[in-house]
Amino acid sequence: MMKIAIAGIGGVGGYFGGLLARHYQNSDEVEIYFIARGENETAIRQQGLKIETPGSTFTATPKLVISDPAQVGEVDLLICCTKSYDLEQSITQLKPCISKDTIILPLLNGIDSYERIKAVYPENEVWEGCVYIVSRLTEPGLVTVTGDVNSLFFGSTDGTEARLESALQIFTDAGIKATLSQNIQQTIWEKYLFISTIATLTSYFNTSIGGILAKTENMDLLHSLLSELKQVANAKGIMFPENSTNAIKERMAKLPYETTSSMHTDYQKGKNAEVDSLTGYVVKLGKQLNVPTPTYEKLYTALKNK
Numbered sequence: 001m002m003k004i005a006i007a008g009i010g011g012v013g014g015y016f017g018g019l020l021a022r023h024y025q026n027s028d029e030v031e032i033y034f035i036a037r038g039e040n041e042t043a044i045r046q047q048g049l050k051i052e053t054p055g056s057t058f059t060a061t062p063k064l065v066i067s068d069p070a071q072v073g074e075v076d077l078l079i080c081c082t083k084s085y086d087l088e089q090s091i092t093q094l095k096p097c098i099s100k101d102t103i104i105l106p107l108l109n110g111i112d113s114y115e116r117i118k119a120v121y122p123e124n125e126v127w128e129g130c131v132y133i134v135s136r137l138t139e140p141g142l143v144t145v146t147g148d149v150n151s152l153f154f155g156s157t158d159g160t161e162a163r164l165e166s167a168l169q170i171f172t173d174a175g176i177k178a179t180l181s182q183n184i185q186q187t188i189w190e191k192y193l194f195i196s197t198i199a200t201l202t203s204y205f206n207t208s209i210g211g212i213l214a215k216t217e218n219m220d221l222l223h224s225l226l227s228e229l230k231q232v233a234n235a236k237g238i239m240f241p242e243n244s245t246n247a248i249k250e251r252m253a254k255l256p257y258e259t260t261s262s263m264h265t266d267y268q269k270g271k272n273a274e275v276d277s278l279t280g281y282v283v284k285l286g287k288q289l290n291v292p293t294p295t296y297e298k299l300y301t302a303l304k305n306k
């Protein structure tokens with residue numbers, strides 16, 4: 001029996017965990033557990049997790065939804081879907097789910113989830129991943145997906161090939177548009193180039209992705225951020241294809257005008273925001289690598305004071 005736990009049943013964990021729970025509900029081979037808390041945990045326990053997408057609505061029922069990881073026990077694969085600022089606290093709390101054989105796969109936006117998890121669980125196989133989706137926990141027990149982007153990328157530079165392939169099969173069978181990346185570092189950095197700049201700008205200007213594309217002054221700032229982040233990445237040995245700026249603009253243009261970043265949504269709701277991992281981290285890396293990041297510094301300071 002393969003035991004999979006999804007920790008953090010919000011927009012991302014709810015959608016991808018929901019697909020897994022729906023597909024493996026009656027399976028003898030795969031069991032899906034949700035680690036959720038508060039009203040969300042209660043709602044999912046009472047009526048399942050409802051997932052509304054533009055094309056379909058379904059309700060997913062995991063084997064168990066619980067806030068106490070001890071009641072789940074050790075799992076084979078732990079998929080982390082909390083916000084970046086909750087990562088250390090949640091994975092430390094998840095210790096009862098983690099044996100030496102447990103694989104940990106973070107799907108958070110950001111570059112440093114791998115090293116942060118390794119700092120707590122140095123012996124474990126930790127993969128890397130990222131997702132493209134616009135998904136929100138709109139009320140306890142309800143996940144709403146907008147637009148038609150919903151892909152998951154994962155991989156590992158030193159993971160066990162057979163386990164990576166087996167996870168790919170499990171994800172794909174559940175209907176997840178999953179890709180096993182052969183260069184996960186590049187894949188993660190490409191997502192970061194997109195989300196760091198977009199999250200920073202949508203939050204700074206308090207506007208949607210369409211709103212960024214619509215104004216020259218916003219686009220000028222986008223180009224400055226992209227240029228600074230590319231130089232930081234280059235200093236880390238990460239190179240982007242020549243057309244990467246155009247690729248980002250095309251990706252933005254394909255999203256509905258009103259789409260915004262999850263960081264901007266958090267600012268709008270007055271919630272904690274991932275500004276340290278999505279904006280501040282670039283400033284920090286720039287300082288470490290002696291790469292100037294004046295635009296990032298200005299926007300980071302403004303966002304920290306928001």
Ligand SMILES: NC(=O)C1=CN([C@@H]2O[C@H](COP(=O)(O)OP(=O)(O)OC[C@H]3O[C@@H](n4cnc5c(N)ncnc54)[C@H](OP(=O)(O)O)[C@@H]3O)[C@@H](O)[C@H]2O)C=CC1
Pocket residue numbers: 007008009010011012013035036037038040067081082083084086089090093107108109110131132133134135136137262263274
């Ligand atoms: N939403 C999106 O469209 C996208 C998001 N991402 C990234 O994915 C990550 C997750 O984002 P998203 O799904 O939006 O975040 P959400 O805030 O919607 O979901 C995170 C969930 O984790 C829960 N959580 C945190 N700590 C614990 C814990 N110790 N035990 C149980 N539950 C816990 C939170 O509960 P509580 O509310 O109680 O704090 C919350 O329900 C982020 O890094 C984000 O940037 C990437 C692509 C798209």
Ligand SMILES: CC(C)(CO)C(=O)C(=O)O
Pocket residue numbers: 109131132133134135195198260261262263
């Ligand atoms: C901008 C978006 C929706 C694109 O997937 C995203 O990654 C996020 O909100 O974190």
